[in-house]
Amino acid sequence: MSGTATNGRRVVVTGIGVVSPLAVGAELTWKRLIEGQSGIGRITHFDPSELPAQVAGQVPDGPTAEGGLTLSDWVPVKDQKKMDRFIHLGLAAAIQAVEDSGWKPEDEDGRCATGVMIGSGIGGLQTIYDGSLTVSSGKARRLSPFFIPSALINLISGHLSIRYGFKGPNHAVVTACATGVHAIGDASRLIQYGDADVMVAGGAEAAICSLGIAGFCSARALSTGSNDDPTKASRPWDKDRDGFIMGEGAGVVVLEELEHAKRRGAKIYGEIGGYGMSGDAYHITAPAEGHNGAFRAMKAALRNSGGLTTADIDYVNAHGTSTMADDLELDAVERFFGDDAKRLAMSSTKSAIGHLLGAAGAVEAIFCLQAIRDGIVPPTLNLDNPARESVIDRVAHVAQERKIDVALSNSFGFGGTNASIILKRFKD
Amino acid sequence: MSDIADKVKKIVVEHLGVDESKVTPDASFIDDLGADSLDTVELVMAFEEAFSVEIPEDAAEKIATVKDAIDYIEKQKAA
Numbered sequence: 001m002s003g004t005a006t007n008g009r010r011v012v013v014t015g016i017g018v019v020s021p022l023a024v025g026a027e028l029t030w031k032r033l034i035e036g037q038s039g040i041g042r043i044t045h046f047d048p049s050e051l052p053a054q055v056a057g058q059v060p061d062g063p064t065a066e067g068g069l070t071l072s073d074w075v076p077v078k079d080q081k082k083m084d085r086f087i088h089l090g091l092a093a094a095i096q097a098v099e100d101s102g103w104k105p106e107d108e109d110g111r112c113a114t115g116v117m118i119g120s121g122i123g124g125l126q127t128i129y130d131g132s133l134t135v136s137s138g139k140a141r142r143l144s145p146f147f148i149p150s151a152l153i154n155l156i157s158g159h160l161s162i163r164y165g166f167k168g169p170n171h172a173v174v175t176a177c178a179t180g181v182h183a184i185g186d187a188s189r190l191i192q193y194g195d196a197d198v199m200v201a202g203g204a205e206a207a208i209c210s211l212g213i214a215g216f217c218s219a220r221a222l223s224t225g226s227n228d229d230p231t232k233a234s235r236p237w238d239k240d241r242d243g244f245i246m247g248e249g250a251g252v253v254v255l256e257e258l259e260h261a262k263r264r265g266a267k268i269y270g271e272i273g274g275y276g277m278s279g280d281a282y283h284i285t286a287p288a289e290g291h292n293g294a295f296r297a298m299k300a301a302l303r304n305s306g307g308l309t310t311a312d313i314d315y316v317n318a319h320g321t322s323t324m325a326d327d328l329e330l331d332a333v334e335r336f337f338g339d340d341a342k343r344l345a346m347s348s349t350k351s352a353i354g355h356l357l358g359a360a361g362a363v364e365a366i367f368c369l370q371a372i373r374d375g376i377v378p379p380t381l382n383l384d385n386p387a388r389e390s391v392i393d394r395v396a397h398v399a400q401e402r403k404i405d406v407a408l409s410n411s412f413g414f415g416g417t418n419a420s421i422i423l424k425r426f427k428d
Numbered sequence: 429m430s431d432i433a434d435k436v437k438k439i440v441v442e443h444l445g446v447d448e449s450k451v452t453p454d455a456s457f458i459d460d461l462g463a464d465s466l467d468t469v470e471l472v473m474a475f476e477e478a479f480s481v482e483i484p485e486d487a488a489e490k491i492a493t494v495k496d497a498i499d500y501i502e503k504q505k506a507a
Contacts, residue, residue, distance in 0.1 A: 078445025082466075142477065145469040 011188040012426055014266040015101025015254030016366045017093035017202075021057030021247050021353045023067030024092060026100075029353075029363075030370045032067075033378045034399040038231035039353045040245055046210050053222035055230035056208045057247030057354030059089065082146040083155065084124030085248075089359075090156035090204030091163075093250035094118060098164060101254035101266060103198055105165070113197040115168030116157040117187040118204060118252060119179040121358030121413070124151030126209040156204055168196040173358075176413030177319075179203040180251055180361030181421050185275035187255055197260045202252035202362035213246060219285060222246065223322065234355075235382035236320035236348035237330065237394060244321040247354030251362030253369075269369040273308060273406060273422035276300025280416025287325050287412060291332035294319075294410060297418035298336045301408065305422055308406060310340040313422070315377055315402070316392075317364045317409040320348025321355050329410065330390055337392075345402055347395040351381035361411035361419065368407035368423040377402050432479070432505065433498045439474050440494060443467065453495040475501060 018026040021039025032039075039057045048054040062068020071080060074092040083091075094116075105111045127150045134143050149155055154172035161170050169190055173183040180203035187201035207213075216222045223243035226233035234245040253269075261268060278296040282288040302308060316333060320326050326348070334341050349367055356363055371377055376399050383396035393400075406424045437451045444461050457463040457471065472488045475481070475497060481504045483491070491497050 076445065078443075142473055144473070145466040149466075 009192045009194065010258040011191045011255050011272040012258050012261050013253045013269040013272070013369055014103065014256045014261050015097040016269060016369065017096030017100065017252045018249070018363055018366055019059055019069070019089045019093045020249040020356070020363060021059060024059065024064065024069050025067050026096065026366060028067040030367065033349060033352055033367065034376050036379055036381060036398060037352065038381060039247070040230045040233055042230055043208060043213070045208050048213060051210070051213055051217055052224040053213055053217050053243070054227040055223070055233050055245060056213070057245060058208055059249055082150060083159065084127040084150045085206035086120050086124060086204050087150070087156050087159060089206055089248065089250040090118050090120070090252070091159055093202065093204065093252040094156065094160045094200055097202070097252040097254050098200060101256070103254060103256070103264070103266070111165050111167045113168055114166040115170060115187070115190065115196040115199045116160050116166055117169065117171040117173060117183050117190070117199055117201045118156040118160065119173030119183045119358055120153045120156070120204050121174070121176045121179050122205065122207045122212065123153040125207050125212050127151045129209060129211045160200060166200065169199070173203070175417045175419070176415060177355065177357050177360055178411040178413035178417045178419045179358035180363065181365065181409060181411040181419035182277070182361070184253060184255065184272070184362060184365055185277070185419060185421050188272045188275060191255055191257050197257045199255045200252060201255055202250065203358040203360070204250035205357040205359045206248045207357060208246055208248050216246060221285070221323065232382055234322045234351045236318065236322045236351050236380055237326045237386050238383050239385045239387040241322045241326065244323050244350070245354035247350070247356040249353070249356050249363065250359045251366050253362065253366060268426045270372050270423050271426045273424035274301040274305030275422070276303065276420050278418045280418065282416050284416070285414050287328050287416070289328070291325070291328035293416060293418040294329050294332040294412060295336050297420040298332070298408065298410070301420040301422050308422065310337045312406045313340070313408050314345065314404040315368065315371055315407040316344060316346040317368050317407065318346050318348045319410045319412050320380070321350055327388055330388070330392070333392065334390060342391045345377045345393045345395055345400065347378055347380040349378050351379070351383070361409065364409045364411070365421055365423060368409050372404045372407055372423060372425050375401055375403050377404065430502070432501050435478060436475065436494060436498050436501065439478060440471065443471055443474055451494055453498070454493055456493050458492070479505065481505070
């Protein structure tokens with residue numbers, strides 16, 4: 001098979017939804033992001049004082065109109081206890097995206113041509129923790145009948161399909177921190193292949209609980225040196241970075257076959273321009289020297305882009321988690337772009353919202369679409385002293401106005417899984 | 429209304445998120461109060477917890493209305 005991007009069917013994005021530590025809402029998150037605000041603070045979901053890492057990016061509570069989370073605006077009160085928080089956040093983002101797209105299938109054919117693929121890296125960790133306490137205290141018979149459906153990762157897709165009557169493919173991705181990109185990329189291919197005309201796709205995560213933070217602390221993955229100065233903790237590529245900052249939230253897009261979108265006059269944010277994947281086959285948590293997996297994922301995304309080259313790509317939203325691996329990704333991007341690296345902008349928005357694990361790639365793909373739309377590159381906060389120099393402009397501290405027609409977003413996950421997705425300006 | 433009936437009503441309102449006025453003795457959890465099969469399992473667990481009684485599965489299956497629940501619990505408490 002030749003490497004055409006689209007198999008004849010082009011896929012565009014017609015709806016976006018974000019729940020992030022900066023705000024509930026795609027546009028308010030974006031506004032605060034490009035203003036240089038940080039969503040990182042001391043953990044309040046539980047008392048973190050026993051743990052070495054005590055800061056995170058938590059979704060703010062508050063009125064919906066002000067960008068806070070008012071859960072009853074998204075999930076009926078009587079249903080809330082049947083779902084873990086990652087499902088709450090996923091539904092809030094998915095409902096935004098669906099409403100934003102204006103897509104309401106009117107007949108059975110339309111419902112059957114609309115699917116959902118929203119994943120999570122970890123799923124209902126707090127629910128599993130609470131459930132095991134119930135069982136371990138001798139009350140196994142009192143375990144809620146909603147325990148399993150509350151914890152299962154594919155239940156965002158399930159709940160969303162029930163809410164809207166979407167009867168197409170119902171799927172969920174689980175690839176750690178690469179989940180969001182894999183979901184959007186794989187869902188695009190379902191549309192290209194004709195399994196659906198519309199897919200609601202993305203990722204959600206809510207692992208800021210004692211078990212989640214303790215687990216990543218034990219893996220020596222989290223920043224521990226900025227507990228007293230949370231907004232300085234996430235500092236991708238900076239020489240003083242000391243680990244990632246956990247974030248929570250969700251990113252969801254509505255993907256649509258181009259002709260379908262045009263027929264109903266949908267607003268188009270951009271087009272899926274390419275998608276590539278790779279595996280490291282190296283180590284469960286660390287990328288290999290030179291980050292060959294990242295290089296191969298980017299190369300694969302370009303290969304099926306329908307003829308784009310590195311010279312066409314204006315912006316890279318890096319995986320850039322604020323760990324030692326940042327410079328390995330930088331190595332791979334420099335090698336991949338060669339001479340074109342000089343004109344490239346690359347930033348890590350994890351500097352402002354932390355690492356949303358399974359939601360990260362979806363939220364960051366949405367940032368790429370907004371960057372293309374508005375001609376603004378979001379900044380890398382706290383990049384005071386780069387650990388190493390590069391010809392690539394890493395957009396330290398403040399957002400930049402730049403014309404962006406094509407953006408690439410990278411996500412890499414534990415287990416050695418890598419994904420790159422290309423978003424481009426829609427041209428008929 | 430007995431204390432038990434009051435408490436049952438309160439638990440039903442809380443778990444199913446329904447208006448108190450709808451929780452009449454003849455109201456069926458599934459047909460009238462919007463519960464599904466998992467909701468009824470959870471309700472029975474809540475009754476067990478609140479009244480310190482054991483409701484075996486075969487008995488639980490026969491509890492379909494608010495009155496069924498009250499009657500069963502009153503019988504257990506009287507025994």
